[in-house]
Amino acid sequence: QRSPLNDFQVLRGTELQHLLHAVGSRPWQEDVADAEECAGRCGPLLDCRAFHYNVSSHGCQLLPWTQHSPHTRLQRSRRCDLFQKKSYVRTCIMDNGVEYRGTVAITVGGLPCQRWSLRFPNDHKYTPTLRNGLEENFCRNPDRDPGGPWCYTTDPAVRFQSCGIKSCREAACLLCNGEDYRGSVDRTESGRECQRWDLQHPHPHPFEPSKFLEKNLDDNYCRNPDGSERPWCYTTDPQMEREFCDLPHCGSEAQPRHEATTLNCFRGKGEGYRGTVNTTAAGVPCQRWDAQHPHQHRFAPEKYACKDLRENFCRNPDGSEAPWCFTSRPGMRVAFCYQIRRCADDVRPEDCYHGAGELYRGSVSKTRKGVRCQRWSAETPHKPQFTPTSAPQAQLEENFCRNPDRDSHGPWCYTTDPGTPFDYCALRRCDNDQPPSILEPPDQVLFAECGKRVTRLDPRRSRLR
């Protein structure tokens, strides 16, 4: 059940402009149901190399060029996705490269290729046609040479030579379990074609590319989004839901991009945690990773050499939210080890303040996460509620950390990060400064009233409790 889209590589939110021909002159076909139908129209046409799909109007525009064609340019677009035939844009070859339509034009010996339309300096029997794609002087494989795409050379002494274009399988190797694999292999180890990640047929699945941006679930290429032992994909065979891909490991000397390992706390999702905590947050001892009892599992330590699945320590071999383990309790398969502290990821404080820092007049001007502060007199990226004129007593100068609203958590600033209006600063309370205790306050804060509440919803009266 392969989709016609399997032959295409998508660039979301992108339009391909042709600097000589107005792309708009190409007709739009508005009556297509979806991108798959558009692919079904473009696929069989020899002079269709790509198409625009308008996600709002469901229109499609067939194109005889790709981003590698002369005088073309990619352009951000709100309404279009650009689908290009893989054979024209993939930089590696599948099988022996008979389908290769890329633009490499140099032989493995560094000789420029002779144009296929010329018979000089090397005469030959080929006539360029749309079908054989013998275009310009690009490397091709019209005779199914096992060595892959080749060309006649411009050197009379060397009639023809291979171009040495790598197979997609060899072009990218695996580090660790291949979570970072971003290669272009779209076949499983049994040769089945992969299902596109952005399709839910023949196999529905939770890995929607837009939800897992950092996993680059592109087109139908092999990936490892769930911490499996190596990259895999859903297959176009309805009888086989998913299957591993056959990809070479990089040499042992190529060490994986290691998260900085931590011992007494965990950073991010804890994939770099290498401490020895071996009970779950619920206090249940962990099962050893090299054991299959009471829980059978696929995380054999030897298959996850980079993940340090030693003994029964909490680990995060599959990119879960936090370090976890199989538990020694038959009724509880896995559990997080949330009791491990998170490493503080604040930057080192550069100064200190007294009280709540209302009188801090230092020049620290970055937040506790290291983001530079916005100037108090600026209006972007955040429109300030406190300005040098509206709060003269606070001396809001430059972009220095201040506390114009007597925030009990210390000096703060508007940040230059558009996504974070304000944050506290890379400051700490001075050592000799003890905050007033709230536990023995001079006057007990009595609870006058709580926030607004839709009384008819009061759970007690509604008897729903």
Added chain:
Amino acid sequence: VVGGQPGNSPWTVSLRNRQGQHFCGGSLVKEQWVLTAQQCFSSCNMPLMGYEVWLGTLFQNPQPGEPGLQRVPVAKMVCGPSGSQLVLLKLERPVTLNQRVALICLPPERYVVPPGTNCEIAGWGETKGTGDNTVLNMALLNVISNQECNGKHRGRVRESEMCTEGLLAPVGACEGDYGGPLACFTHDCWVLQGIIIPNRVCARPRWPAIFTRVSVFVDWIHKVMRL
């Protein structure tokens, strides 16, 4: 919740990850704002695409189309002051308040819950075999003073934290409950006094449980929602 029983807590929300799995609790403090624990998220600026808040249901895995279920994507996350262990989540749109979804009040700034106050926790987390994992569970707990609590926790409890007494039977929050509410009934109103944070062990008998004290961070909460 260990040692609890099924119950209804209309301000308790379920945080769902990109696979749609429940991974933490939260409290609805405003129609578009949920307060939860920082422990639930890998960092303050992680991509939130695909993360949702589910409300209006008692089931951990409600069937699609269940009446009252509201699923709202998380739009933004704001980390609390250092040491607060809190995170505010801004939802993509306000939720609809009704019989099943209600706001919980915030306490006054720096309010200290008197020892002996009766409070409750709620969550869809681990019950350690003591209850039904598929529905929302709740448990009643009594507040104790930080002084008494520090007796057991050897002075480690900070003023920005509060404690409930350790009962003889194991009763308390556990994994999957983090971020959920410790709500106390005060002056005819349920008030969010504490946030469930990971303790070294869940529901350890005779061992006080530690929560983040919300009243110390109420000024931050109001400021974030205002700014």
